[in-house]
Amino acid sequence: MSIRALFxxxxxxxxxxxxxGAARAECDKTLRVASSDYPPYIYKDASGKWxxxxxxxxxxxxxxxxxxxxxxxxxAPKRMVEMVSSGQTDIxxxxxxxxxxxxxxxxxxxxxxxxxxxxxxxxKVGAFRDVxxxxxxxxxxxxxxxxxxxxxxxxxxxxxxxxRAADQVVEFTYLDQGIRMLAAGRGALMMSDTGAIFAAxxxxxxxxxxxPFTVTRAPIHMMFSRASxxxxxxxxxxxxxxRLEKRGVLQTxxxxxxxx
Numbered sequence: 281m282s283i284r285a286l287f288x289x290x291x292x293x294x295x296x297x298x299x300x301g302a303a304r305a306e307c308d309k310t311l312r313v314a315s316s317d318y319p320p321y322i323y324k325d326a327s328g329k330w331x332x333x334x335x336x337x338x339x340x341x342x343x344x345x346x347x348x349x350x351x352x353x354x355x356a357p358k359r360m361v362e363m364v365s366s367g368q369t370d371i372x373x374x375x376x377x378x379x380x381x382x383x384x385x386x387x388x389x390x391x392x393x394x395x396x397x398x399x400x401x402x403x404k405v406g407a408f409r410d411v412x413x414x415x416x417x418x419x420x421x422x423x424x425x426x427x428x429x430x431x432x433x434x435x436x437x438x439x440x441x442x443x444r445a446a447d448q449v450v451e452f453t454y455l456d457q458g459i460r461m462l463a464a465g466r467g468a469l470m471m472s473d474t475g476a477i478f479a480a481x482x483x484x485x486x487x488x489x490x491x492p493f494t495v496t497r498a499p500i501h502m503m504f505s506r507a508s509x510x511x512x513x514x515x516x517x518x519x520x521x522x523r524l525e526k527r528g529v530l531q532t533x534x535x536x537x538x539x540x
Contacts, residue, residue, distance in 0.1 A: 307347035307513040313338070314360040314369040315351045317454070319479045320537060321374055333475075333537045334373040337391050337530055338502070344529075345520035347513065356453055358429035367507030375503035376431045386509070388502040388518045389525070392534055396432055396495040397474040398424075401462065402487035408469065411493045414439035417469075423448050425458050425467035432471070433496045455480035462486065471495060475537070 317323050321334040330351055342349055352369040364372045365384035374394065377387045398417075400408065411417045414435050417424070424443065428451040431437075443449050450467050452458035455476055462470045463486045470477065474490065481488045502521075504514050524530045534540065 307345065307516055308510045309513070310348045310350055311370040311509065311513065312352045313349050314364055314372045315354050316357050316360055317354065318357070318374070318476055319483075320475055321473075333392070333534065333539070336533050338373055340524055340529055340533060341391070341502075341517055341520050344524055345516045347516060347520075357427075358453065361429070361503075364503060364505045365507075367505045370505050370509050372503040375501050376498055377501055378431045381503065384506055386504045386506060386514050388504065388514065389521045390499040390501060391521055391525070391530060392500045392539060393497055394500045395474040395497050396471065397477065397490040398469045398471045398493060398495065399462075399477055399481075399488040399490045400469045402489045405469070405489055405491050408491040408493075411491060413493070414443070417493075418443055418446065418448065421446075421448070422468040423450060423466070425450050425452055425461050425470035427451070427458075427472055428453055433498075436495065456484055459484045459486050459488075462488070475539070 315322065315330070318332070318334075320332055322330065322332045325331040338349070349371075352363070355363060360369075360372050361375075361381065363369045365381070372385075375381070375385075375387065376394070381387075398408070398411075399405075407420065408417070408422070411420065418439060426440075426449055440449070450461065452461060452470075455472055458470050458472065459477075459480045461467060463484070469491070470488075472480075478488065502517065504517075521530070531540075
């Protein structure tokens, strides 16, 4: 090949690596996922590996987006929002979209729904059959075991101060702890995610049942830190989520856990 011909092809050769790089769908970095012990959604199995519904959904999404991740050290659920919002970790799974969180974070598409219930010891919830909201729940005078973190709807937020003022609230951090408190009579009802609370009761060998009133059925997202996650990475993972939902892949995973 002549020198003149070589120079004629040089611009194409020089541009090729950039063209290939631009077409790649991988994220800008390995993303750190905030971790907590929250069966059946996220937990470590008997072999020490992360498992659960949210883990399986996340793994499918990351694979589709050609992105990599690693789990950050275990923290209490109450600390997870703070750590992601400050950029100490990048992503929180099972996040509810709330206005106060949007100031520091971005939310991906819905990847499942979360139902929150109030449960009591089996055979001891008859007095709560007619409860329709937190106002009527307060009127029963019952003491409630409530999570010390999380968003559970506007009705809950409005009534929580008056429930506390009436000494009807006992807070817990971990579900197993809450179930033990319920079994010990520290409260008449306990509130949390429906799937998680029944999983915790099974581990503790405590028979429980839910009252008819459903607190929330809310969309669940990945929450990305504005401080540490690029717009490109949010876009890659969000688009991957939508593609998998359209193809029915995420529904297949949810169905294995009995969820729609």
